[in-house]
Amino acid sequence: AIRPITTLPLDVHLMIERPDQYIPAFAKAGADIITVHQEACRHLHRTIQLIKDNGVKAGVVLNPATPVSSIEEILSNVDMVLIMTVNPGFGGQSFIHEVLPKIEKLHTLRKEHRYSFEIEIDGGVNVDTAKLCTDRGADVLVAGSAVYNKEDRAAAITAIRQATLD
Template identity: 50%
Template sequence: MQQATKIAPSILSADFAALGAEVAAVDAAGADYIHVDVMDGHFVPNITIGSSVVKALRPHSNKIFDVHLMISPVDLFIEDFANAGADIITIHPEAGPHFHRTLQLIRSLGKKAGISLNPGTPLEYVENVMDLVDLVLVMSVNPGFGGQKFIETQLDKISRLREMIDASGRQIDLQVDGGINLETAPRAVAAGADVLVAGTATFTGGPAKYAENIRALRGE
């Protein structure tokens, strides 16, 4: 059975000059997860933050830190992010030679493990690791930058993954990231998503608007 929709504001769209305050503000505004996009300028064409920033942000929120690693090779950095305070660590199957082993590593550190599928990555990658994943992230844009347009073909992927997750009998988040706004959010949820990553749609308007933005994304 599908869960109630959770909102995971992506701090990629926050004010980086006041990042701790921004995390605290979306926490207070009702965010379910704090989504942290980590990019290395190699796996994706952008550079964001490292584990030291995650560690510095950790005291500003008790919410789940949902850390999406867009870095390669990824295995070398898993333990750093686990120690920094990540609760969920999501990796791409293309970011290392043995992603089954990478998922095992994440879980061995006491963290929840996620797998992310780029728009061109087939969902079959998930089939043989369903027993290891706690979250499947569908990228509805090509990763690297915020503010991109939602790729419509990913709705079918979301629907098919919903069926796979339900059939597994396991409690697995189905997360969607990219181009999520008031128009695309309900469509992603209708397709089967239960966690929405939203950067621009959450942080638009400043802290006074965050709670309203989060409620609107939930359809409340």
């Protein structure tokens, strides 16, 4: 397990079917937050509660074609909503700009209802797309290829952070 060698938050995104079977193991391994795909959960409320019962923060994932309305009933129960801005499965895909209104919608719902969940974005995040997300209310950005495909990864991270401020 990686938990003994870092104090960084461990954000576990379960891109699997029947995630309930694996939640206790990931919690035991030291996950700080576990996010599950709405489509992979037979009973989403029950899955979110299982995550919390294991002492871990709970999140739900929206794929690009999944509407925000499909998770509105559980927003008061989650700590994070992860919006996929590419179709899940492999890295290096292009950012799907049509997903941007979902960020705004979640940001608005969070303000209107005083929810406390964070909005996380994953997929195609780079210096060109980061600000598009943070300007619409995103709190957390996951940058895979834009960081790991660079020789100087620290500089890549700094550039993305700076892009959100410009």
